[in-house]
Amino acid sequence: MDNYYQILGIPYGSTKDQIQRAFKKLALQYHPDTSDKDYDKSRYLLISEAYEVLSDAQQKKQYDYLLRNQKQAIPVKELDNQIxxxxxxxxxxxxxxxxxxxxxxxxxxxxxxxxxxxxxxxxxxxxxxxxxxxxxxxxxxxxxxxxxxxxxxxxxxxxxxxxxxxxxxxxxxxxxxxxxxxxxxxxxxxxxxxxxxxxxxxxxxxxxxxxxxxxxxxxxxxxxxxxxxx
Missing domain, CATH: 1.20.120 (Four Helix Bundle (Hemerythrin (Met), subunit A))
Structure with a gap:
């Protein structure tokens, strides 16, 4: 399972601007209103979840801490199906x-x-x-x-x-x-x-x-x- 940075296609420690740009690009690609061909509901929800955490300074700090100590931090909402x-x-x-x-x-x-x-x-x-x-x-x-x-x-x-x-x-x-x-x-x-x-x-x-x-x-x-x- 990819971590939030990998889901957005950006390196660990990316800035707020980099996170926003990556989210906008992926949202345009997977959102049903902008791209029927590539629409994937589960993927779009995962992208939104990743952005929600990484765009919030406090949540990002906590997530980065887990990522440093666990090597790979799995999205919480997906854990019930993975582990x-x-x-x-x-x-x-x-x-x-x-x-x-x-x-x-x-x-x-x-x-x-x-x-x-x-x-x-x-x-x-x-x-x-x-x-x-x-x-x-x-x-x-x-x-x-x-x-x-x-x-x-x-x-x-x-x-x-x-x-x-x-x-x-x-x-x-x-x-x-x-x-x-x-x-x-x-x-x-x-x-x-x-x-x-x-x-x-x-x-x-x-x-x-x-x-x-x-x-x-x-x-x-x-x-x-x-x-x-x-």
Whole structure:
């Protein structure tokens, strides 16, 4: 499966102008209003998806981070047809494990706008626990405390084991089941967890390199906090 740059026919790191020019050229070629001969709905939707991500500065930064670390970043909307869910989640979990393994106790207490790096790492794991394992009920394993590295590692490896087991056991039918509490399918919850992981991994990586300028909240943080407070 091609990555977004390959879909648009441009090199990695292309500028905004290059991305726009490539999209316009391909859109004219594949859009039904401009070229009946070459119209390919699935191809046009993929081109539009690639442009949507690469033309947005924040999404592009996160995508570029994944591309550098995974060699090939597969479009999220196509993953259900290309790869097992447990294998996809492991891509993110491996990156988390690398960060956690190299963290020192001193780095865990680095602060950025009132939150320690350890607390941000915990937030990332909470999101996976909530959206993949407990879409209806959720228990905060570290209520109002700053976890030690040992406690954080214990939670991470237990979470990884539970995620792997659940994703391997779920059928395609179960993945498509609608969760009334979240008003979305389990599959959508899974992809939301993937997007959240990419968001946090990008900013945590910048933090550790001393390049963090901001750490914007993820889209559904308010929903997470509402669940945690129940």
């Amino acid at each position: 097992r869910y447990d294998q996809l989640m492991n891509v993110y979990l491996w990156d988390m494990e690398d960060i956690l393994h190299n963290l020192s106790a001193n780095q865990l207490i680095w602060k950025f706008k009132g939150k320690t790096l350890g607390q941000k790492f915990v937030e990332m794991l909470f999101f996976l626990d909530l959206w993949i394992l407990s879409p209806v009920t959720f228990r905060d394993p570290f209520p109002n405390t700053h976890p030690s590295k040992m406690a954080l590692e214990s939670y991470f490896y237990d979470l990884r084991r539970r995620i792997d087991k659940k994703l391997r056991q779920m059928s395609d039918k179960q993945l498509m089941e609608y969760i009334p509490y979240w008003q979305r399918s389990y599959q959508e919850c899974f992809f939301e967890a993937c997007r959240h992981s990419a968001h946090y991994l990008y900013y945590l990586s910048n933090w550790l390199k001393g390049e963090l300028i901001e750490f914007p909240d993820f889209t559904f943080k308010d929903q997470i906090l509402a669940i945690k407070s129940q």
